[in-house]
Amino acid sequence: MSEYGTRIILAWDARVLDVMVLEAHNQFLNCKVLIRGSQHYIFVSFVYWANVCNARHALWSGLRKFKVLIGSSPWVVMGDFNTMLFPHDGFGGSSRRNLDMADFFAFVEDVELFDLHYTGVHFTWNQKPNSSGGIMRKLDRAMGNDEFTSVFQDVNVHFHPSGLSDHTPVTVSFRCGIRKKRHGFKFDNFLTEHPGFLQVVKDEWANNIEGSFIFRVTSHLKALKIPLRKLRHSYGNLGQRVAFLKTELDRIQLDVDNDPSNVELGLELGHIRIAYQNACKDENSAAKQRAKIAWLNEGDLNTKFFHKVIKERHHYNSIQSVCTSDGAYVYGDDVPNVFVDHFKDFLGTRYVSSDPTMTNDVFMRKLSLVEAKHMIRPIHNEEIKNAMFNIGNYKADGYSSKFFKEAWDIVGCDVETAIHNFFYRGNLPKSLNHTLLCLIPKSINASKVTDYRPIA
Numbered sequence: 001m002s003e004y005g006t007r008i009i010l011a012w013d014a015r016v017l018d019v020m021v022l023e024a025h026n027q028f029l030n031c032k033v034l035i036r037g038s039q040h041y042i043f044v045s046f047v048y049w050a051n052v053c054n055a056r057h058a059l060w061s062g063l064r065k066f067k068v069l070i071g072s073s074p075w076v077v078m079g080d081f082n083t084m085l086f087p088h089d090g091f092g093g094s095s096r097r098n099l100d101m102a103d104f105f106a107f108v109e110d111v112e113l114f115d116l117h118y119t120g121v122h123f124t125w126n127q128k129p130n131s132s133g134g135i136m137r138k139l140d141r142a143m144g145n146d147e148f149t150s151v152f153q154d155v156n157v158h159f160h161p162s163g164l165s166d167h168t169p170v171t172v173s174f175r176c177g178i179r180k181k182r183h184g185f186k187f188d189n190f191l192t193e194h195p196g197f198l199q200v201v202k203d204e205w206a207n208n209i210e211g212s213f214i215f216r217v218t219s220h221l222k223a224l225k226i227p228l229r230k231l232r233h234s235y236g237n238l239g240q241r242v243a244f245l246k247t248e249l250d251r252i253q254l255d256v257d258n259d260p261s262n263v264e265l266g267l268e269l270g271h272i273r274i275a276y277q278n279a280c281k282d283e284n285s286a287a288k289q290r291a292k293i294a295w296l297n298e299g300d301l302n303t304k305f306f307h308k309v310i311k312e313r314h315h316y317n318s319i320q321s322v323c324t325s326d327g328a329y330v331y332g333d334d335v336p337n338v339f340v341d342h343f344k345d346f347l348g349t350r351y352v353s354s355d356p357t358m359t360n361d362v363f364m365r366k367l368s369l370v371e372a373k374h375m376i377r378p379i380h381n382e383e384i385k386n387a388m389f390n391i392g393n394y395k396a397d398g399y400s401s402k403f404f405k406e407a408w409d410i411v412g413c414d415v416e417t418a419i420h421n422f423f424y425r426g427n428l429p430k431s432l433n434h435t436l437l438c439l440i441p442k443s444i445n446a447s448k449v450t451d452y453r454p455i456a
Contacts, residue, residue: 007026007027007048008028008029008046008047008048008079010029010031010046012033015036016035016036017033017034017035017036018033018034018036019031019032019033019034020032020033020034022043022066023062023066025058025059025062027047027048027049027050027055027056027058027059027062028045028046028047028048028049028059028062028063028079029045029046030043030044030045030062030063030066031043031044031045031046032044040074040151040152041073041074042073042074042075042076042148042151042152043066043070043073043074043075043076044075044076044077044078045063045066045075045076045077045078045079046078046079047059047077047078047079047080047081048079048080048082049079049080049081049082049083050082051082053083053099053100053103056082056083056100056103060103060107063077063107063111064107064110064111067110067111067112072147073147074144074145074147074148074150074151074152075113075144075145075147075148076116076142076143076144076148076172077113077141077142077143077144078141078142078143078170078172079140079141080139080140080167081104081139081140081141082139083100083101083104083139084100084101084104084137084138084139085101085104085105085108085115085138085141086101087101089122089123089137089138090135090136090137090138091123091135091136091137092134092135092136108143111145112145112146113143113144113145114143114144114145114312115141115142115143116142116143116144116149116155116157116172116315117155117157117315117318117320118142118157118158118159118170118445119156119157119158119159119321119322119323119445119446119447120158120159120160120161120168120445120447121159121160121161121162121168121445122138122159122443122444122445123136123137123138124137124138124139124140124141124159124162124167124168124170125137125138125139125140125166125167125168126162126166127166139167140159140167140168140170142157142170142172146312149312149314149315152174152175153314153315153318154174154175154318154320154332155172155173155174155315155320156172156173156174156320156321156331157170157171157172157173158170158171158173158321158329159445175332184397184398185225185229185398186397186398187228187398187399187400187402187403188232188285188286188289189285189286189289189393189394189400189402189403190281190282190285190286191228191231191232192402192403192406192407193278193281193282194231196231197231197406197407198406198407198410200224200227200228200231201224201407201410201411202410203227204220204223204224204227205220205410205411205414207220207223212418212421212427212429213414213417213418213420213421214418214421214422214427214428214429214432215429216414216418217411217414217415217418218429218431218432220411220414221399235282238279238282238283238286239283241279241283242276242279242280242283245272245275245276245279246276248272248276249269249272249273249276252265252268252269252272253269256269288394289393289394289400319335319439319452320332320335321335321447322335322338322339322447322448322449323447323448323449324338324448324449325342325448325449338449339439339449339452342449342450343437343454347437347454378423379419379420379423381416384415384416384419385408385412385416388401388404388405388408388415389401389405393405397436435456436456437454437455437456438454438455438456439452439453439454440452440453440454440455
């Protein structure tokens with residue numbers, strides 16, 4: 001309760017949740033929510049922010065203090081924020097960035113929150129929806145931190161139609177328990193620094209394989225996955241390794257400070273320092289490769305930033321629900337089947353134009369004879385190598401270009417021969433042409449199958 005009357009009503013099912021109200025404010029409720037039958041808990045802030053900018057200063061201060069109190073625990077902030085965060089959150093009227101939005105953005109940056117991936121409607125508040133001068137805004141949000149999306153990776157946020165209300169209801173749902181992990185092969189670039197990397201590649205490439213040149217290369221690469229995985233496992237958990245070596249470095253530095261004339265301690269300090277530097281370098285390389293932040297690949301070593309980007313990217317790339325053509329929502333493990341059924345209906349089907357003159361209408365410009373002959377000229381080994389070495393080290397999944405660059409003296413000749421063979425014979429094994437279809441959302445609140453476009 002507040003001087004404005006009842007603003008937030010909180011109810012829960014005691015059979016499922018234990019809820020402890022930690023702080024009650026006229027603009028928010030800070031709660032700790034324990035999930036019965038599991039060890040999981042989350043902190044939740046339910047908000048109903050004031051309409052006036054100045055009245056929100058107490059809110060900013062209260063939630064910032066709450067962030068300090070809970071530290072790195074899972075945290076969700078949801079409710080009516082009564083202001084937009086971005087200019088595209090408004091339709092009709094003025095959507096320019098103002099003081100309200102600037103304060104909101106500064107708060108979000110300070111406490112490290114971000115919008116949870118959501119489906120359904122985007123504009124959650126409307127004014128005069130039936131008139132020509134209607135105004136729509138996104139004032140209601142569900143936001144979380146990295147720790148929340150790391151623990152509850154299957155979180156699903158859905159904004160429902162508003163009905164007769166001027167605000168839309170929102171549901172945040174998630175499950176607890178063990179989730180299936182994806183086990184796709186991905187070459188870690190830092191493995192090229194391992195002293196045994198080239199020998200592992202050389203040993204596999206020395207094995208005799210019968211078949212076409214392309215088949216030999218792909219077979220070698222497939223067989224290499226096992227020894228390369230073993231090489232990767234020898235590093236253990238990179239984060240734990242860095243933390244352990246940092247602790248050891250601190251310990252030995254204290255010992256040297258107490259006994260600076262001890263030669264053995266000095267030698268141990270040198271070894272630990274080198275090991276710690278290499279571990280930090282490996283961890284940073286892995287973070288860059290997964291975050292794919294091109295403008296920082298050769299710059300800042302802020303691994304906390306990279307880890308945050310990785311977690312946010314994984315969250316936004318996860319599709320936890322989708323609306324079928326019948327208007328029904330499908331969740332969890334049934335989502336992939338909906339996409340497969342949709343895309344296999346038209347991908348890979350043959351279409352023949354019924355109008356033989358269409359080609360002339362579409363392709364107005366044609367290659368000259370000289371240009372056409374230049375297109376089919378023989379390629380050179382130097383072209384193949386340059387094409388490979390011009391690919392960014394962090395651009396590809398599976399085997400990165402970094403692998404081929406570092407092992408080119410071993411694998412380069414076979415790769416060049418395989419490519420020559422393809423151009424001369426025109427045969428490409430189906431296995432080599434397999435690809436992953438990635439779904440790119442057409443809007444930030446993509447809900448339907450048709451809201452995604454596939455790329456290979």
